[in-house]
Amino acid sequence: MVNETEDTHVPQGPATATQPRISFLRRYGVACLIMLLTLGGFCVLSVGWIVIHGVSARDTPTVLEETMARALRHLAVPTKERRRVNPVPPTTEALAEGMAHWADHCASCHGNDGRGHTEMGRNMYPKAPDMTLQKTQGLSDGELYAIIKNGVRLTGMPAWGSPGSAEDPQTWKLVLFIRHLRNMTPKELDQMKGMNPVSPMAREEQREADDFLNGIDAPEPSTPSHNPSHTGTSRKENP
Numbered sequence: 001m002v003n004e005t006e007d008t009h010v011p012q013g014p015a016t017a018t019q020p021r022i023s024f025l026r027r028y029g030v031a032c033l034i035m036l037l038t039l040g041g042f043c044v045l046s047v048g049w050i051v052i053h054g055v056s057a058r059d060t061p062t063v064l065e066e067t068m069a070r071a072l073r074h075l076a077v078p079t080k081e082r083r084r085v086n087p088v089p090p091t092t093e094a095l096a097e098g099m100a101h102w103a104d105h106c107a108s109c110h111g112n113d114g115r116g117h118t119e120m121g122r123n124m125y126p127k128a129p130d131m132t133l134q135k136t137q138g139l140s141d142g143e144l145y146a147i148i149k150n151g152v153r154l155t156g157m158p159a160w161g162s163p164g165s166a167e168d169p170q171t172w173k174l175v176l177f178i179r180h181l182r183n184m185t186p187k188e189l190d191q192m193k194g195m196n197p198v199s200p201m202a203r204e205e206q207r208e209a210d211d212f213l214n215g216i217d218a219p220e221p222s223t224p225s226h227n228p229s230h231t232g233t234s235r236k237e238n239p
């Protein structure tokens with residue numbers, strides 16, 4: 001009596017080896033097919049979208065693109081690095097150095113105020129972000145440091161400072177400055193204008209404009225300068 005019920009559950013003969021495989025296919029085969037079709041459809045749609053819309057950098061990335069790119073960038077920074085706290089104390093000198101460095105190297109895309117309202121920053125794909133917003137301010141010190149030091153692939157954000165794992169105090173000072181962006185004063189913004197790099201052509205134009213305003217009506221012919229100064233010294237003076 002007892003054996004009768006047990007027998008019905010014992011797999012019989014050669015079916016023992018193939019049965020699990022069949023049941024796996026039955027159970028997951030349809031799901032795998034749906035996944036493959038979805039993936040294929042997604043690829044076709046993406047290619048179609050690019051072909052129709054072109055590859056202009058003027059567009060703004062979709063929310064999906066931005067979310068995925070930021071999530072991947074986040075995951076690409078190891079947790080240990082992400083947890084690092086800025087080792088440079090926020091002294092006036094350190095902040096001033098960070099500010100000068102920013103004005104010289106970063107402001108062309110990010111703007112002196114970090115809002116990205118520059119010709120380059122606005123016309124990139126992705127755009128230079130408004131760094132006063134929580135999206136940036138919510139990143140840890142370590143993540144900001146890693147982004148500055150390594151840059152961000154497939155965006156306009158270059159890698160800065162020395163390569164490798166050597167500690168980079170200048171980069172930490174830039175992190176200090178990014179934390180200060182929300183509290184920038186008009187006086188500081190004015191100071192930074194004097195530190196932004198100026199091309200020889202822009203300097204010449206400024207000189208001609210100054211001469212005109214000062215009543216010097218026969219400006220000397222422009223001689224091209226061979227000193228592409230990036231130090232921000234000898235700059236436009238107000239009439």
Ligand code: HEC
Nearest residue numbers: 105106109126127128135136147148152155156157160174
């Ligand atoms: C040629 C343009 C360009 C220059 C110059 C530049 N950046 Fe960027 N930066 C970008 C772009 C574009 C992004 C957006 C990248 C992204 O979406 O992942 C970015 C992103 C960042 C971010 C991440 C902010 C966030 O919320 O995603 C930080 C931090 C940053 N830059 C710091 C700097 C610093 C510091 C400098 C100067 C040493 C600098 N950048 C110079 C273009 C530039």
